[in-house]
Amino acid sequence: MPVISFSYSDFAQLLGRDPGREEFAATVPMMGCDVNRFEGDQVELEFFPNRPDLYSVEGVARAMRAFLGLRPGMPRYEVNDSNIDLELDESVVAVRPFVVCGIVRDIRLSDATVRSIMDMQEKLHLTVGRQRRKVSVGIHDLDKVRPPFVYKAVPPESIRFVPLAAGTEMDLREILLRHEKGVAYASILEGMELYPVILDREQNVLSFPPIINGTLTQVTGETTNLFLDVTGTDYAAVNLTLNIISTALAERGCRLESVVMRYPKRAPFRTPSLLSRKRSLKPSAANRLLGTELAVNDILQALGRMMYDALLGDSEIEVGIPAFRADVLHEVDLAEDIAVGFGYRNLTGELPRAMTHGRELSTGFRAERARQVMIGLGFHETMSFCLTSPGRLYAAMGRPEGDAARVLNPVTEDQTVLRTELLPSLMELLRINKHHDLPQRLFEVGEVVTGRRNGRRLAAVLIHPRASFTEAKALAAAVMRELGREGRYLLKPDDRPGFIKGRCAAIVMEGSSAVAGVFGELHPQVIVNFELAHPVAGLELDLDVI
Numbered sequence: 001m002p003v004i005s006f007s008y009s010d011f012a013q014l015l016g017r018d019p020g021r022e023e024f025a026a027t028v029p030m031m032g033c034d035v036n037r038f039e040g041d042q043v044e045l046e047f048f049p050n051r052p053d054l055y056s057v058e059g060v061a062r063a064m065r066a067f068l069g070l071r072p073g074m075p076r077y078e079v080n081d082s083n084i085d086l087e088l089d090e091s092v093v094a095v096r097p098f099v100v101c102g103i104v105r106d107i108r109l110s111d112a113t114v115r116s117i118m119d120m121q122e123k124l125h126l127t128v129g130r131q132r133r134k135v136s137v138g139i140h141d142l143d144k145v146r147p148p149f150v151y152k153a154v155p156p157e158s159i160r161f162v163p164l165a166a167g168t169e170m171d172l173r174e175i176l177l178r179h180e181k182g183v184a185y186a187s188i189l190e191g192m193e194l195y196p197v198i199l200d201r202e203q204n205v206l207s208f209p210p211i212i213n214g215t216l217t218q219v220t221g222e223t224t225n226l227f228l229d230v231t232g233t234d235y236a237a238v239n240l241t242l243n244i245i246s247t248a249l250a251e252r253g254c255r256l257e258s259v260v261m262r263y264p265k266r267a268p269f270r271t272p273s274l275l276s277r278k279r280s281l282k283p284s285a286a287n288r289l290l291g292t293e294l295a296v297n298d299i300l301q302a303l304g305r306m307m308y309d310a311l312l313g314d315s316e317i318e319v320g321i322p323a324f325r326a327d328v329l330h331e332v333d334l335a336e337d338i339a340v341g342f343g344y345r346n347l348t349g350e351l352p353r354a355m356t357h358g359r360e361l362s363t364g365f366r367a368e369r370a371r372q373v374m375i376g377l378g379f380h381e382t383m384s385f386c387l388t389s390p391g392r393l394y395a396a397m398g399r400p401e402g403d404a405a406r407v408l409n410p411v412t413e414d415q416t417v418l419r420t421e422l423l424p425s426l427m428e429l430l431r432i433n434k435h436h437d438l439p440q441r442l443f444e445v446g447e448v449v450t451g452r453r454n455g456r457r458l459a460a461v462l463i464h465p466r467a468s469f470t471e472a473k474a475l476a477a478a479v480m481r482e483l484g485r486e487g488r489y490l491l492k493p494d495d496r497p498g499f500i501k502g503r504c505a506a507i508v509m510e511g512s513s514a515v516a517g518v519f520g521e522l523h524p525q526v527i528v529n530f531e532l533a534h535p536v537a538g539l540e541l542d543l544d545v546i
Contacts, residue, residue: 136210
């Protein structure tokens with residue numbers, strides 16, 4: 001979870017009073033965070049990822065001001081017109097299609113302000129921005145460029161400028177190859193023929209999003225007016241990010257101004273737009289969700305302490321939600337904030353009216369019993385990923401391609417499908433541990449996905465110079481006996497790919513055609529595919545069938 005660091009004295013100045021260290025340390029956890037460190041003047045708070053508006057000292061001071069009742073209700077910010085335009089060119093729509101901008105005037109860049117801006121920008125890049133892939137933020141000295149601005153996509157070699165932390169001009173492709181930030185985030189623009197840039201009317205480069213800004217607009221101690229640009233692939237996310245940064249800086253007494261955004265095939269609009277959203281909530285619904293009997297006035301006060309505007313209508317409460325809050329999606333979210341605003345410590349508990357006793361599901365009992373059996377037989381338990389690759393699941397096991405469920409946006413090439421069996425995962429673990437002494441006996445009780453349904457299985461492998469079908473058969477018999485299935489199954493020959501022909505058998509439950517498992521000696525080619533050099537015997541049982 002994001003950790004916010006700031007100066008306590010800076011926080012007290014933003015709050016408007018010093019609440020005292022004891023009151024601060026006791027109150028801030030009630031707002032939904034953990035105090036990681038509070039030493040001297042330095043504070044570290046850890047917040048949940050659903051509250052990016054609290055990723056700065058300004059946001060924390062604003063929230064606590066309402067929570068303490070110093071200024072309850074929704075904060076309001078005046079946004080004046082700047083008459084500055086930014087045009088989004090059609091060329092950038094296929095590259096990075098959204099941009100919103102804003103202007104912050106009369107800012108005083110103290111050391112605390114600079115640290116807060118940098119930390120907030122980095123936290124938003126990491127969380128809302130998904131490492132800049134979804135959202136990236138540019139902060140510029142407005143007085144060093146001349147509007148209007150244009151956001152467009154250009155060939156990489158057609159633009160040259162001096163990026164931040166570099167002493168020489170580079171074109172866009174050179175930045176991706178040679179600049180530290182370019183190397184770190186080049187994958188975001190991988191495969192694109194055109195790259196996005198923001199230019200002023202004299203073709204000066206403000207930004208090469210989402211990679212780096214230019215030195216021309218570098219913010220210094222003399223900067224008094226800021227130009228903010230937020231680009232990305234999701235309009236709601238870029239708009240939220242601009243609102244968070246703009247309102248946080250407004251907490252320091254800055255003036256906000258809007259920028260006219262000109263998109264193709266759309267009427268011009270201004271950002272930031274800090275219009276609140278509205279939701280309705282019945283007091284009875286809030287009490288039902290919380291299990292409380294709060295009076296309407298208590299609910300209204302609790303909402304005010306959480307920075308909402310709340311007015312009672314005929315039978316519902318009309319709730320105004322600040323533009324910098326994106327976590328309110330349902331009345332349940334409002335009910336949760338009512339509990340926070342009222343104070344969890346003020347909620348009284350009561351004994352349940354009926355006593356019930358839980359018990360373990362039969363599938364869970366069977367899985368735990370299987371673990372105990374395997375440990376008793378001298379095997380070591382392992383736990384592997386449910387995600388794997390087709391190469392490991394099929395090709396390495398000597399089997400044709402199957403219908404395993406695929407991941408649309410895999411993180412790595414090794415995790416592109418959901419496994420349909422456990423043996424390939426155990427074989428991969430043997431490969432990783434091949435430098436250890438033999439014999440090795442491994443097992444896993446885990447989930448597989450077949451036919452788009454989850455199932456639970458037990459698999460085991462053993463590797464040593466004398467591993468054989470006979471040993472696999474003895475293992476299968478021992479496991480079935482200890483699981484209480486002795487004499488209730490049949491063994492049938494099986495020519496399953498991946499096993500040596502004639503040294504593989506299926507376990508079929510008596511009175512049923514359902515195959516409960518398979519065991520045998522792995523084929524030499526499979527052993528070679530996993531870079532092993534000794535015979536391997538394996539077993540896999542379907543715990544949902546036996």
